Amino acid sequence: MKVSMDDTDKNSEAQQSYTLGPLQSGPHCCDPRPLISVTDLSLHYGAKTALENVSLDIYQGCITALIGPSGCGKTSFLSALNRLTDMLPGCHVSGRIRFNDLDVCDPDLDVRLLRRDIGMIFQKPVPFPLSVRRNIELPLREHGMRRQAEIDAVVQQVLQDVGLWDEVKDRLNSPAQALSGGQQQRLCIARALALQPKVLLMDEPCSALDPIASGVVEDLILRLQGRYTVVIVTHNLAQARRIANYAGFLWMRERTGRLIEFGQCRQIFEAPAHALTASYVNGERG
C-alpha cells in the first residue's frame, strides 16, 4: 500500500497520515460481485429461534448496513458469517453461507483462516490488556509472522491507516487500555486490518463513542470502502444512510428475527418496498 492523498476528501488535512491509498471503487460503482452469499440462514439459541430464513448477498468492496430494532438478530447474523457462533453455548446455525466458493458452515473448515479473512469489530472496543504495539503484534505472531522488522512495519502501516499513528506513536509501549474509547475502537480496527482481511464485520462500532470519535470512525469506514468489504450493524439510521451502499432491514416477527427487505441503500431509505421498512426508516416504528 503506498502513501497517497485524496484531495477530494472532506477533511484532507486531518487525514494526512492515512495511507489507504486511492479507493479502488466508489460508492456507486462497486463491483456487484457477491463475495458472501447467505441462503436460508436460520440461527437458534437452544430452543429459541433468533433468525429465520435470511438470504442475502454481500457485495465485494461495498458497505452493507444492517438495521433493525434491538434483539432482531443482527449481532447473531454477523457472528454466523465468521463462525463466531461456534463460541456461543447452545447456538446452532443452519442454512448455507458461501464465502469465495468456501462453505462457511462446513464443520471441517479451518475457522482460523476464515476468521483471518473475515475480521470483526465489536460494539464495545476490546483492546487486549497489552501495549498498543502488542495488541497488533499478538495476532500477527499467532498467524506466523516472525520477523520483528516486518511486524513493526505492519504495525505502523495499520495505525496510519486508521489515523492513529500520530496520536500513539510516542506511546506504542503504553497500555492500550489507557487510550480513549474512540482510539481503542480504531486500534481494534487496525488490529483487524493487520491480518489483511477481505471482509470486516462491524457490530455497532460507533455506538459506544461520542459524536466526534464516532465521526472519525465513520470517516475511516468510508475510506475502507472499495478496499474491504464491510458489513456494518448500526442503530444510527443517518449513519447507515451516509455510508452504506446496500442496506438490509431486519425485524422481529413472532419473536424471531427476519430479513424484511434488502437492497440498495438509497432504495431502502427513499423508496422502501415494504411498509414495515418505510415506517422504521421514517422513525415511526422500532
Place this chain on the structure above:
Amino acid sequence: MSKDFLATVMIWLTALLISGFFLYLLTDMLIHGLDRLSWAYLLDAPLDAGRSGGIAPIVTATAILVLIAIIVAAPLGLATAVLLTEFTRQKSHFGRFVERSLDVLASVPSIIFGLFGNAFFCLFLGLGFSLLSGGLTLACMALPILIRSAVEGLRSAPDEYRLAAAALGMTRGAALLHLLLPTAAPALAAGLMLGIGRAGAETAALIFTSGYVDRMPESWFDSGRALSVHIYDLAMNVPGGDASAHAAALVLVLLLFTINSIAMGLTRRWQRGRIHSL
C-alpha cells in the same frame, strides 16, 4: 445520612476488630516466643523433645512437604481449572458435577484426608510414613482450593477477550496463554497462597502420613515433622514447651507472611511486565 454514618461506624468497627485480633495474636506470639528466637534456633536440631535446641529439621521437613504439595497440586489444579472453564460448557452436567465435588472436598475435615492419605499413600502405595506421603496428602487437600480459585480467576477474565481473540483467528490456547491466564494471574497467585497456607498450617493430616520424627530428613522417603505438628506436640504433650511452641508458631507465621508478600510482589511485577512482552 445517619444510616450512612452507622454503616461507616460498623465498617470501621469490624475492620478494627479484625486487625485488633490479628495484632493480639501476633503480640502474644512475640511476647512469648521472641526470646527463644535466634539464628541458632533456626539452625539447630531440637533437644529435650523440643524444649531447647532449634527447629532446623522441622523447617526443612515443612519446606519439603509444602514443595511436594505445590509441585503436584499447582499444575494439576491449573489444568483442571482450564479444562472446566475453557473446554467444558459451563452448564454441562460433567462440569457441574466436578465443581460440586470440589466444593465438598474443600470442606472435608483434614483428619479425613489424613486417614485417606494413610490408607492410600502410606499403605496401599507402600510409601510408608514419609514426607512424600505427607506432601501428596497435602496436595489432595490443596487441590480443591487451587482449582476453585483458578476457576474463579479464569471466569472473571472477560468473555470479550475470548471472542475478540477468536475473531482474530487466534486459537483458544493462544488466548488462554496470552490473555486469560495473565488476567487471572492475581487470582491464581492468591489461590496458590491459600493452598500453601493450608498445606503449611496442616497438622491432623500429617500426623497420619508424614509422622512426627524430628530428625533431619535425608530424602523424601524419610518421615519428618512439620512445623504445625511440632507446635501441637510442644503445646500439648511436652510440659514446659510453651516458649518453644510460641517461637515455632512465630516462625511459621513469618514464613507464610514472607511467602505471601513475595508471591504478591512477583505477580504484580510480572503483570506490569506483560504489557510489553508476549
